[in-house]
Amino acid sequence: xxxxxxxxxxDGIVLDGQACPGGKLEEGDEIVGELPxxxxxxxxxxxxxxxxxxxxxxxxxxxxxxxxGGNSDDVPxxxxxxxLAEKRSLRNDHALATHVFxxxxxxxxxxxxxxxxxxxxxxxxxxxxxxxxxxxxxxxSMEELMRMGGMPPx
Numbered sequence: 001x002x003x004x005x006x007x008x009x010x011d012g013i014v015l016d017g018q019a020c021p022g023g024k025l026e027e028g029d030e031i032v033g034e035l036p037x038x039x040x041x042x043x044x045x046x047x048x049x050x051x052x053x054x055x056x057x058x059x060x061x062x063x064x065x066x067x068x069g070g071n072s073d074d075v076p077x078x079x080x081x082x083x084l085a086e087k088r089s090l091r092n093d094h095a096l097a098t099h100v101f102x103x104x105x106x107x108x109x110x111x112x113x114x115x116x117x118x119x120x121x122x123x124x125x126x127x128x129x130x131x132x133x134x135x136x137x138x139x140x141s142m143e144e145l146m147r148m149g150g151m152p153p154x
């Protein structure tokens with residue numbers, strides 16, 4: 001099962017000195033807690049783990065295009081479709097893992113209920129945002145999250 005693979009990859013992440021990918025606290029942010037270590041690892045997996053997988057895919061595509069003379073139209077259609085399928089799969093995997101992460105954050109920090117958005121900021125601080133422009137690595141309210149992905153509204 002895919003989630004088992006994700007959790008195995010997350011478990012393998014070492015936190016020694018890893019910086020939080022979140023931005024600085026912003027006006028309107030209210031600190032509600034700090035991410036536990038397993039959540040920190042998961043967030044790093046969402047950022048660096050997927051970036052690495054995407055870079056490897058792009059490198060393979062670029063190498064194949066170079067092999068055929070530099071024109072992507074010269075890559076056989078079935079190979080192009082294979083690369084596109086890998087990209088779609090990666091995007092879907094990231095969407096699922098992101099949904100699991102934020103659902104877990106809302107579950108672990110029920111005090112986030114009622115905020116317009118929730119985000120992770122520097123120092124691994126979980127913040128609720130009363131006014132939202134674009135929080136880094138944040139999602140809308142719990143109600144909006146529940147409407148995503150076909151989940152029934154609460």
